[in-house]
Amino acid sequence: MKIQLYLFLFLISFNCFSQVENSKRSQDSIKKEELNEIVITASRRSEKIMRSPISIEQLKSAEAKTMGSPSIYEALENIKGVQIITPSLGFKVINTRGFANSTNVRFAQLVDGIDNQAPHLGAPIANALGANDLDIDKIEIIPGTAAALYGMNAINGLANIQTKNPFEYQGVSIQQLTGVNHVGNIDRFSPKIYSQFNLRFAKAFNEKFAFKINASTTGGTDWVADDRTDLAPNANASTNLYGTDNPAYDEVNGYGNESANRKTLNLNGKNYVVARTGYRETDISDYGIKNYKADVGFYFRPKKGNELAVTYKTALINTIYQRSNRFRLDNYTLNQIAVDYHTPIFQVKGYATFENTGNSYNLRSLAENMDRAYKSDDQWFADYSVAYKNAITNGSAVADAHKIARTSSDQGRFEPGTDAYNQEKEELININNWDYGAALRVKSTLVHAEGLLNWDKAFLTFFEKIDAQLLSGFDYRTYIIVPDGNYFINPVNPSENLTYQKTGAFTQLKKDFLDRKISLGATIRMDKADYFNTKFTPQFTAVYAPKNEISFRASYQNGYRFPSIFEGFSNVNSGGVKRVGGLRIMSDGIFENSYTKASIDKFQSQVNNDVNTLGITQAQAIEKNKNTIQKNPYTYLQPEFVNSFEFGFRGIALKQNLFIDADFYYNSYKNFIAQVEASIPNTTDPKQIPTALYSKNTQNRYRLWTNSKSKIYNYGGSLGLKYRIDKTFTALTNVTYTKLDRTDDKDGLEDGFNTPEFNINGTLIAANIWKNLGASATARYQNNFDYVSFLVSGTVPAYWSMDAQINYNFKKAGITTKLGGTNILNKPYNSILGGPSIGGLYYLSLVWETK
Template sequence: MKLKLPFILILISTRILAQAPSEDSKKQQDTIKREILQEVVVTASRTQETILRSPISIEQLKAADAKNMGSQSNFDALENLKGVQIITPSLGFKVINTRGFANTTNVRFAQLIDGIDNQAPHLGTPIANALGANDLDIDKIEVIPGAASALYGMNAINGLANIQTKNPFEYQGMSIQQLTGVNHTGNMDRFSPQLFSTTNLRYAQAINSKIAFKINGSVTNGTDWIADNRTDLAPTLNSSTNLYGADNPAYDEVNGYGNESANRKTLTLNGKKYVVSRTGYRETDIADYGIENYKWDGGLYFRPKKGHELAVTYKGALINTVYQRSNRFRLDDYKLSQYAIDYHTDIFMIRGYLTQENTGKSYNMRSLAENMDRAFKSDDKWFADYTTAYNNAVTNGSTVADAHKIARTASDAGRFIPGTDAYEQKKEELVNINNWDYGAALRVKSSLVHSEGLLNWDKAFAEFFKKMGTQLLSGFDYRTYIIVPDGNYFINPENNGKNLKYGKTGGFTQLSKDLFDKKLRLSAAIRADKADYFDVKFTPRVTAVYSPKETINFRASYQSGYRFPSIFEGFSNVNSGGVKRVGGLRIMSDGIFENSFTKVSIDKFQAQVTSDINTLGLTQAQAIDKNKGIIQKNPYTYLEPEFVRSFEFGFRGVALKKSLFIDADFYYNRYENFIAQVEASIANTTDPAQIPTALYSKATQSRYRLWTNSKSKIYNYGSSLGLKYRFNEMFSALGNVTYSKLDRTDDKDGLEDGFNTPEYVANGTVVAENVWKNLGASVTYRQQSKYDYVSFLVSGKVPAYWSMDAQINYNFEKPGIVAKVGGTNFLNKSYYSILGGPQIGAFYYLSLTWNIGKI
């Protein structure tokens, strides 16, 4: 598919440049000046500055702008920002990323609400916007594409989003919003059209000039998109016997679970070796696609004197949706709570918060499928029955392909059938067993305790720093993760029965100075972080902004960043289908790295042995001895933090009498020590001569999936261009093009994290405001190129796609109601955002927002 939009945008911008606005357009100039020249951001440098003079790339989405887009929510509208990628594992779970290496648990991208991290502690990443603000309370969202670790220290080596909410002193009154939508239209899957509903509430009141409060609530119900990709992930496992496609007895479809490598066995049938998998279940047969999410928050705000504010807030969420990691999960009664206190002035800020997580009745759909099979018949019994049925079928004259089908049908007799009472009873039992070798439960209770502070030295000692012509900002943060060991997902390797703790502390100082009559601003920051089990790491940042005119700004920066392993990467202890997933800290995996052999080499060894038996007529012992040199020792070792170095250059400016806003950037990154997973096995023998024989059979080896670091050095680069042009008070156009490229990989070892990012993404929006009375409308076109997607669930190419969003809104001033009718992907050209995830179709909606009082 050819990508045409970048060239369309360039053509549009060329035409715009050729026609300057008339002299009587002062109103539009004033509007642009208000929107661009005076627009203030705080996230990029943790201090107020105009967006034009920000030293690094920063994107901003105001609630008023999101209202004029076809997206169903402000969070979804982020996809229209320059350089922002959103992947969709579920309608109720969307993931933000920038600048490559996206995945469904994007631990390299931080997400804040009013500066407070809203991650789920044991994951180290947010559950989309589940604990975030609802649309009525969002003021604006600021996104930093690229490393932000130097100032935030939150593992934000790919970027950071800060959702800023409305202060109850400034935004008072009550707002109610009802969005009713429909998806699954056009016979795209087994569902008929399904209703979707989100109800939002906000109430804020200032009791007097010193005390105010606000409360927010949100309820979402609907039916999720369906994941039903039937591509075979093991198409060549029986190639030596010419069994492919539907005849392949190792058939493993993408969204079928219980037929993966852990559920296969090599059987000797009628003198030949065949790889056979258990049957498993399709996700569409066993998944609960209902979405039922609730979130609420409230806060008390005190202003004891001018310039001082104390906020005490609480947020809560109850989540029921589908979640994707290396497996697909059903989140049921998943709870998040957050308590925070924040005191800030112009001089200092101090903040502390506690986030608590309880996974409720959640479960792993893959583990449910494979243990549902095992619950009716053990692996040993099933494969024995398969062998008997196959041999009988061949004896009775069946072909090889037919004999395999007959054997499967016979072996599956009596298995649990989705939708039956017996299946539901067994499912209820399995989803409450907290061991993935036998059940499917996800049972984790965890907490995150965080405190931080900032000091503006130039405000505290204004006279001194004014003479010096500098600004100085310092900050600190302290964080501890607390995990309640569940005996399966997490254990405490040192103090059995006590909570597992993992902490980090850090601090930074940033010095800025204006030179040459404030035309050049230089800034330098240095950060130090110390995490448990690791040495101190230093993170520098150097930036420069040159502004020959107020409307012309060039920027350059160098920054580095560290990402420390998450709780799951460091301490996991998961039993899963006979494979033990183990955290990469020495305290968890001591001795495993040194004594194991890589799964990649074992798989090659097993396949070659099987092929030689089938094609050369060798005995098993002869084939093992012939191919034992294929087996390779595990070359990896214990976890270290990831590290990135990033260079960036950019330009921001206003042209055509301040009617056209231009923002462009280019970056180059180098990553080291990517945290990744390697699969390896230890032979269940101490005799070196017997190791190859032991590794030929799964029954005589202990299998592990270990968190470690890739040995590769990975380089990527990219650029983006964003344009915004206001024709007059009614019409404006904005568009952007983002280019992302994986440059090269040195010392390639196969553990590189997937870049998982389209090479080209383009967005273009035309907005009409008040075209007739209070009527407005917009149309958005989005297009992205195909890209390689790599994950433990599935790897392959995500096809290119294009889609269109549109909306019409009308403001009924007298009752204070804003009506918005719209659709995302309204042409219903279904597409995949990621592999292993759902097929996404059209979503049509009507939104009514009622503002009561001063909002």
């Protein structure tokens, strides 16, 4: 497959360069296009992309329409340096430069400079509060830390979705996209219809007043997660029980048979690790997608250059969401109201986001508590022991006896699809305690205010004389969480809401030299969050542009990420394990008095092995292996930190028809925010501690947010080429290389790098092949990579896929048609472990626009 893809990209590149001398040139050259392209996200002020001091990627709506992706958001997968992971058909996650996960709290996502995160997570729920395709003008992405200008949650990168202003883009636009997925028996579904409807209406009444309305609906059937790999393959290795004979069998996408649902049973003189049966996701999950979003904005321009915008957004989400567990989001709502006033001299902005998880629930908790609803753990394991011994007495082999015992113990179990199951499910998903139910019930609010002041605009003459620019900004943010008694509590005042505040400010100075061929910049940022000392974040940049067509850039910056609400304050009861936020206010005393789960698991395994292979008693085995148990060496949360060095080049060549953009970076991280599992024994007698930690019934188990002791280094680079062959054909190709350099003081808590080493894209776009007919094809490849998460760890296989589309513009009618598909060869692949298998999606899009 690699050879086929490399050949495909080589042929595109060869075709591009071989036609340089013979092709007829377009008047609109790459030079004209790129030299005049304006970006704002990199420096928080308008500047030409060739002069940007840091790497910034851009995808314009017009360009995305020529790609095979059904939306501009999905087309980001074709952009240099961008990694997209897909936990759900209705939920895609953007990441850059490594350390990806399905809740990417290190990558910020803005819409017109407004954060669209779900407050309690500290990360966006896909594109829920994002604009629909008809209203997006372009998306700008900073691949790398942007903390100096944007503060916390931007240490890995930032995306800013910029929408169309109703003064400049007026009229009615309607899009209906109808498609089909689950084609070719790739999973349990027959082909299913996928539908998306988008509406945009914008009107300027005069030069002062305008408004716009957007609405979008998405419906379909999600991709299926059905990985049956055993996560505990060696749990019974000492008794030679493997695969389907393993009584601790734990499928990746089977829930209720995890470590918390296992017990060691002594049966006929042997120790066996036995798990409850659990349920497969495919049997208990609702894979229906029904997402809705809308927004309305009012705009007022009191005078030229000044604008007041008041916007309101709402979203209703029904889809699958993946974190350390898989969740069903059901009637999950987000609402946001924002006010923005800007002039050439200053900008002030304020917004509030309101989150309500509705009737959402945890699939793992549903599975394990569905098992417990018909029979308690103690009763089930007791029945299992009796049935096993009876089967052995009747002459059954060991493996068969375990199967007989499971069948016997499972009698009376709720079976998916039955009325009894549905009734019990409805009860469980409304119980807000994961020890007994599965409900996710969170209500939270984010309130944000910020301002910017362009000193060089306020004091124009002075700054023109010194050829410099000075920008200052401030921001204030507070999170407000309504304690639900399970997911969140207020440890100080239980009857009051939980709050978490942060304040930041920055100043950025840029100075030009040598007739603006050299530009130097320096930024200093200060951030103060509750429970933490003030942190300072510097950034230094340099741009050298010997002529308009060439620029070199270099930068150094560092950044901090403060813990999210969930990392700092969570208080979740989950199957006998309590997940606790890492701030001292939440976990005081736990770190100092606990022992790590990793050492306890090793201790228990060694005890079982010695009992089964040496013939000694359990008490003797515990005494023999007690020194394996280790005290918890971790402590309370501190912010993450990154140092980043970056170098880059942009240039235009081959008679102004080739645009080149390359970058290289080196990062070092410390204090990764991660989770550690630990237990406190129910005794303070040192002699009794090993015995207490051998059984889960005599210990209190915790999952704690803390900081890894590891220092981690990674580096990488990317090369992007855009070549205009002639008036009809344009070729785009990019290669991204991302490498984990090394890890010092490795302790196993560092977040998984979770990023392919190589990611390659190649796109050939043909515009106006015949009259108003256009087409494109994209090939995409990424190599296999290690994936580490609390849900599952392993290797994500390499894959390559192709997207394609043809489009035709009926100009008189104002209708554009687009027939296309993603993964058109329908070869299923996984972007992450534990997530769904992604097949082909084929669609027809009709867009009608009138001005």
